[in-house]
Amino acid sequence: MRAGCGTPHAGGYSNGKSTHNLEVAGNTRYYTIDVPENYNDKRNEPWPLIVDFHGANKDAANQYNNSQYFAEPRGEEYIVVYPEGLGGKWESASYAEKGADDITFISDLLDQMDKNYCINSDRVYASGKSNGGGFVDMMACSDLGDSFAAFAMASAALYSDTSFRDKAVNKCIKSRAILESHGGKDTTVPYKGQSAKKGTGGESPDIQDWLSWWARRDGCEKGEEPTVDNNHEGYNITSYSCGGFDDVVQGYYVPDLNHCWPSADGNNSDSGARENGCSFRGLDFTSVVLDWFERWNRTNAPQN
Numbered sequence: 001m002r003a004g005c006g007t008p009h010a011g012g013y014s015n016g017k018s019t020h021n022l023e024v025a026g027n028t029r030y031y032t033i034d035v036p037e038n039y040n041d042k043r044n045e046p047w048p049l050i051v052d053f054h055g056a057n058k059d060a061a062n063q064y065n066n067s068q069y070f071a072e073p074r075g076e077e078y079i080v081v082y083p084e085g086l087g088g089k090w091e092s093a094s095y096a097e098k099g100a101d102d103i104t105f106i107s108d109l110l111d112q113m114d115k116n117y118c119i120n121s122d123r124v125y126a127s128g129k130s131n132g133g134g135f136v137d138m139m140a141c142s143d144l145g146d147s148f149a150a151f152a153m154a155s156a157a158l159y160s161d162t163s164f165r166d167k168a169v170n171k172c173i174k175s176r177a178i179l180e181s182h183g184g185k186d187t188t189v190p191y192k193g194q195s196a197k198k199g200t201g202g203e204s205p206d207i208q209d210w211l212s213w214w215a216r217r218d219g220c221e222k223g224e225e226p227t228v229d230n231n232h233e234g235y236n237i238t239s240y241s242c243g244g245f246d247d248v249v250q251g252y253y254v255p256d257l258n259h260c261w262p263s264a265d266g267n268n269s270d271s272g273a274r275e276n277g278c279s280f281r282g283l284d285f286t287s288v289v290l291d292w293f294e295r296w297n298r299t300n301a302p303q304n
Contacts, residue, residue: 005044005118011037013064022108025101031083031109032060034069035117036076046120049113050080050293051106051148053132056095056157056201057088058269066129066261066269067286074290078125079117083109090135092160093201102135103144110147122298127152127289129261129270130189131201133180137161141172146303150177150296152289154261157189159202164213175302178214178249179292181285182207183257185277191253211238211251218302219243234282245302252288256280 013034014020022029039047054063060082069075083106086097096102113119126148128136133156140151141161165171182191193206205213216222220242226249229237234256240249254262258277260270264284271278 002046002114002118002121004114004116005046007116007118008040008043009035009117011035011039013070022105022112024105024108025099027086027100029084029086029105029109030060031081032064033082034064034080036079038076039079043118046118046123048078048120048123048125048293049117050078050125050127051109052080052082053090053126053128053135054082054085054088055128055130055132055155056085056090056093058129058132059088060084062269063129063132067127067289068263068268069286069290071265072286072290074294075286078293079113079119081109081113085131085135090131090138092134092138093131093157094159094196095201103139103142106139107144107147121147122149123293124148124298125150125152125293125296127154128156129154130259131157134158134160134201137178140176140178141174145174145176148176149298149301150179150293152179152292154181154285155183155186155189155259156180157201158204158210159200161210161213162203162205164216172213172217173304175218175243175304176214177245177292177296177301178211179252179289180207180211180250181252181254181262181283181288183260183277183280184253184255185257186259188259207251207253208238211240211249214249215240215242218245218248232282234280243302248302250292252283252285254280254283261285
């Protein structure tokens with residue numbers, strides 16, 4: 001039996017920073033947890049885990065209300081943990097706090113979850129918005145990413161992944177299952193990419209280029225064309241099948257969306273702000289992410 005199995009935990013969302021923290025690189029790091037209400041009924045059965053990352057200058061509560069896994073019955077089949085970036089930021093961006101060591105933080109957090117909860121280590125997933133999505137990508141490029149089965153991002157700020165693998169500081173040679181959603185009207189992290197400038201976290205790539213890089217990392221040949229599904233009102237889906245994996249890299253493109261986690265109900269954190277360009281209701285990204293996570297485990301997903 002795994003170390004954390006059998007230990008009872010109260011169901012529901014825990015927002016107590018004083019009880020959920022770790023000491024990492026001289027800093028106290030915080031996280032909150034959403035435990036399924038029926039966890040104690042199955043506390044000896046391994047549960048899948050989602051680690052969900054907030055955007056820059058946000059916090060765990062914001063991301064809890066942004067992705068809203070709790071609002072879907074399928075979301076209640078996962079333990080979800082919401083880490084907080086040091087100073088509200090993640091180290092994939094140039095504006096991150098110096099010495100944050102977020103990779104070690106998340107590695108230690110996974111160990112902590114495994115010790116205290118009954119976790120299915122073959123079904124651990126990462127999701128995130130904006131700067132949090134960029135950090136998800138950074139983890140996917142790292143050895144820490146080996147602990148995850150699949151990765152999902154919304155409006156990802158991909159400041160640490162700006163080329164295929166030809167820069168000494170950016171040799172991403174991993175194979176991963178990658179999902180991303182991005183708006184065509186995103187002015188924070190433009191779909192077509194942008195050069196590093198004041199007010200950003202660095203250079204960001206063209207999303208279509210970035211999807212093709214992950215396809216090549218997963219075994220597609222250079223220049224291999226994806227399939228594009230245009231049979232949706234208000235968005236399309238670009239998919240790559242590579243290395244024996246069907247649709248292992250997928251990008252959802254929403255032309256009329258700004259810097260948002262797409263919501264069909266319009267009641268998440270992004271949709272709550274006025275005039276922020278998140279009014280599109282034709283895509284519920286949380287449902288898409290849960291579909292994505294249901295497809296993959298560490299046995300059938302690309303790993304290296």
